[in-house]
Amino acid sequence: MLNAIRVQIDSIDDQIVVLLGARQRAVEAAGRLKTDPAAIPAPDRVRFVIDRVSGMAASIGADPALIARIYEHLIDCFIEHERRCHPRQV
Numbered sequence: 001m002l003n004a005i006r007v008q009i010d011s012i013d014d015q016i017v018v019l020l021g022a023r024q025r026a027v028e029a030a031g032r033l034k035t036d037p038a039a040i041p042a043p044d045r046v047r048f049v050i051d052r053v054s055g056m057a058a059s060i061g062a063d064p065a066l067i068a069r070i071y072e073h074l075i076d077c078f079i080e081h082e083r084r085c086h087p088r089q090v
Helices: 002-033 043-059 064-085
Strands: none
Touching: 002 064, 043 064
16 A cells, blocks of 8 residues: 555656656746846846735645745745856856
8 A cells, every 4th residue: 555655656756846847947048038147136026926826836736835935935936946057156
């Protein structure tokens, strides 16, 4: 039973990694359009994304607070990545 659940989790993780790679490429593309490195954090956009995914989580029966925490960390990681990749690093 536990093994079957772990296999299911591994399969979900496989999908998540593919999607995170796609998100990384999209973040990099957005970063290339930002001429000012100070625009990288985009707090209004971050709030929009957190609110959106929290609402989505609630609508499918997932814990909105958990999803918000995960996305806050995820976005922090992508902001740091975008800063490192930006032509005018900050």
